[in-house]
Amino acid sequence: xxxxxxxxxxxxxxxxxxxxxxxxxxxxxxLVVGAALFAIGLACVIVxxxxxxVLMGLELLLNASIVNFVALGSPFxxxxxxxxxxxxxxAFAIVLAAAxxxxxxxxxxxxxxxxxxxxxxxxxxxxG
Amino acid sequence: xDWSFLVFLFFASLTCGFALAALLxxxxxxxxxxxxxxxxASSGLFFLAGAEFIGAMQLMxxxxxxxxxxxxxxxxxxxxxxxTMRSSVSDWFFACVPSGAIFIVLASSALAVPRWNERQxxxxxxxxxxxxxxxxxxxxxxxxxxxxxGEEGPAAGARAGYLFPFEIVSIHLxxxxxxxxxxxxxxxxxxxxLPESIAAQPAMPAWYRYLxxxxxxxxxxxxxxxxxxxxxxxxTAVAYGAPPSVASELTTLNLSFEHWRLPGAAAVAVVAxxxxxxxxxxxxxxxxxxxxxxxxxxxxxxxxATATAQMAAxxxxxxxxxLTAAFFALPERRQPVAEVVV
Numbered sequence: 001x002x003x004x005x006x007x008x009x010x011x012x013x014x015x016x017x018x019x020x021x022x023x024x025x026x027x028x029x030x031l032v033v034g035a036a037l038f039a040i041g042l043a044c045v046i047v048x049x050x051x052x053x054v055l056m057g058l059e060l061l062l063n064a065s066i067v068n069f070v071a072l073g074s075p076f077x078x079x080x081x082x083x084x085x086x087x088x089x090x091a092f093a094i095v096l097a098a099a100x101x102x103x104x105x106x107x108x109x110x111x112x113x114x115x116x117x118x119x120x121x122x123x124x125x126x127x128g
Numbered sequence: 129x130d131w132s133f134l135v136f137l138f139f140a141s142l143t144c145g146f147a148l149a150a151l152l153x154x155x156x157x158x159x160x161x162x163x164x165x166x167x168x169a170s171s172g173l174f175f176l177a178g179a180e181f182i183g184a185m186q187l188m189x190x191x192x193x194x195x196x197x198x199x200x201x202x203x204x205x206x207x208x209x210x211x212t213m214r215s216s217v218s219d220w221f222f223a224c225v226p227s228g229a230i231f232i233v234l235a236s237s238a239l240a241v242p243r244w245n246e247r248q249x250x251x252x253x254x255x256x257x258x259x260x261x262x263x264x265x266x267x268x269x270x271x272x273x274x275x276x277x278g279e280e281g282p283a284a285g286a287r288a289g290y291l292f293p294f295e296i297v298s299i300h301l302x303x304x305x306x307x308x309x310x311x312x313x314x315x316x317x318x319x320x321x322l323p324e325s326i327a328a329q330p331a332m333p334a335w336y337r338y339l340x341x342x343x344x345x346x347x348x349x350x351x352x353x354x355x356x357x358x359x360x361x362x363x364t365a366v367a368y369g370a371p372p373s374v375a376s377e378l379t380t381l382n383l384s385f386e387h388w389r390l391p392g393a394a395a396v397a398v399v400a401x402x403x404x405x406x407x408x409x410x411x412x413x414x415x416x417x418x419x420x421x422x423x424x425x426x427x428x429x430x431x432x433a434t435a436t437a438q439m440a441a442x443x444x445x446x447x448x449x450x451l452t453a454a455f456f457a458l459p460e461r462r463q464p465v466a467e468v469v470v
Contacts (some may be wrong), residue, residue: 076178094189
């Protein structure tokens with residue numbers, strides 16, 4: 001290590017840790033973001049009483065998986081990873097999320113017409 | 129100096145922060161807004177990872193389409209009690225414990241794999257130039273030809289493309305949207321039966337009765353597309369430097385335009401037949417669609433492109449099942465509906 005290395009330059013150049021703050025993000029960083037999105041989405045699904053809130057939590061869950069697919073399929077972040085498979089799986093996941101949102105929205109409207117409410121705690125019978 | 133990690137931190141903190149705000153928001157309208165911001169910030173992550181097509185898809189379909197749908201759902205069901213629904217403390221407890229545990233497990237396992245945590249050296253300009261046409265490669269893969277950047281030799285293009293999943297997901301989207309429209313339609317209960325003269329009228333308007341013929345003609349035009357598309361696909365593959373063994377399925381077709389005149393004429397004839405049959409019964413649309421696909425399947429099989437023929441057969445099967453289901457589902461006669469009492 002050179003003598004004129006300040007702590008900030010060590011942090012930035014990564015002389016100590018082998019890749020500092022200014023090196024490219026690794027796949028692990030993307031996967032941690034995906035894990036955080038997944039956990040938040042799961043908490044949303046469990047805690048929200050509004051049916052649309054549950055649906056938004058589902059969108060967060062799907063977005064977490066899309067982040068993971070993109071990171072593992074990127075030629076820059078993970079060379080020799082999934083390649084085109086990752087990007088295409090992400091594209092298919094986006095399409096499936098659109099279909100899922102349309103169907104769930106129809107169910108929400110149906111439930112609202114039947115119960116005049118979208119509280120999931122009231123959805124405890126199968127017969128509309 | 130490589131500032132990409134700071135950009136990554138910026139977008140990652142925006143994504144997670146707005147997701148957290150959506151979790152903590154009590155008002156469902158605010159929650160939708162935070163969700164839009166979170167998903168838009170995550171598209172920045174996609175651009176950073178070099179997946180510019182997925183990022184654009186995320187912005188246009190997810191943020192622009194799906195979430196607008198959600199906001200419409202919020203507005204359609206908005207009542208004061210529904211906009212702000214508070215959850216009990218026990219709900220928060222039972223939500224945060226399992227999701228926190230899952231976050232710890234996922235994050236620690238993601239950071240524990242050495243291959244995922246090696247800092248990649250800055251890519252060479254040649255590699256960036258080779259990997260930057262990912263959108264073109266995505267388009268080729270969706271047409272059935274998968275060329276990875278940097279793959280050389282016999283391995284190049286040997287992996288299967290995505291034509292079949294593409295067809296499946298498009299049919300799936302169509303079926304899901306038809307199902308959603310069916311599910312969300314307003315149901316009215318009959319109060320008094322309609323007079324016989326009104327009930328005897330056909331339920332569908334005149335143009336609607338020919339819907340199946342139009343669908344059949346569309347299927348016939350799709351047949352023509354199937355007949356002519358491989359020519360373009362092959363030319364694109366050659367332009368991308370694919371060795372002839374890559375597109376073995378395509379080369380067995382021995383594509384020169386001379387070979388495509390006859391099926392092209394057949395496809396045009398099928399379209400013309402479909403248009404002519406428009407004047408007859410709605411089953412004729414089904415008939416034309418079947419006929420067109422039969423011609424395509426037999427021709428592909430004859431040329432030795434069995435996988436493409438199977439793909440066309442499955443596509444025909446799905447489309448025919450859909451058309452037949454619609455044929456039986458639509459009512460012939462007008463159902464008695466509620467009369468509006470002023």
